[in-house]
Amino acid sequence: GDSVTQMEGPVTLSEEAFLTINCTYTATGYPSLFWYVQYPGEGLQLLLKATKADDKGSNKGFEATYRKETTSFHLEKGSVQVSDSAVYFCALSEINNAGNMLTFGGGTRLMVKP
């Protein structure tokens, strides 16, 4: 079945450092790919998405490119802020026998220090 693997955290960075969180996926078809962010005590918020190969999703300085050849969707940001501290989830969506469903990775906690 479909699966998503992302790097384990926590990732600890200083403010203004460059961020990369790796994400790879396994899917039978052509999924849409997502990054969600979860702040403490809150639900998940969609950060960005890409629906086909070579698409780049971007939002709030974060970017990720849908790489079909490497089945990857790595999250990057050029200069992180303390307010970016959260848990980040990579996910895919593929319509299958279970209907529309999101398959999530295990999450990566990011901690940004001033």
Place this chain on the structure above:
Amino acid sequence: ETGVTQSPTHLIKTRGQQVTLRCSSQSGHNTVSWYQQALGQGPQFIFQYYREEENGRGNFPPRFSGLQFPNYSSELNVNALELDDSALYLCASSSTGANEKLFFGSGTQLSVL
């Protein structure tokens, strides 16, 4: 804030009991999905309801059941609670059934003792 509200926010039950969790979807949304998020893990899909009918189900046993009402609000029922059911239960709503426009609530934290 997404407009998806869940109640209660926290709940403590004992093994073998039954629990009902509630979700009010965002205005105009006719599709509701439920996810279970165990501590330190990613959310796992339980099931989805579209216009009051189940529209897909993940790998969860039948003791996990749901309902969607005419106003598109939803309930998640879990019977015969087990310790491993302790988790954050997330509800998400959308207007088309497509995950591209999914809005999550803040969740119900269930503890089973």
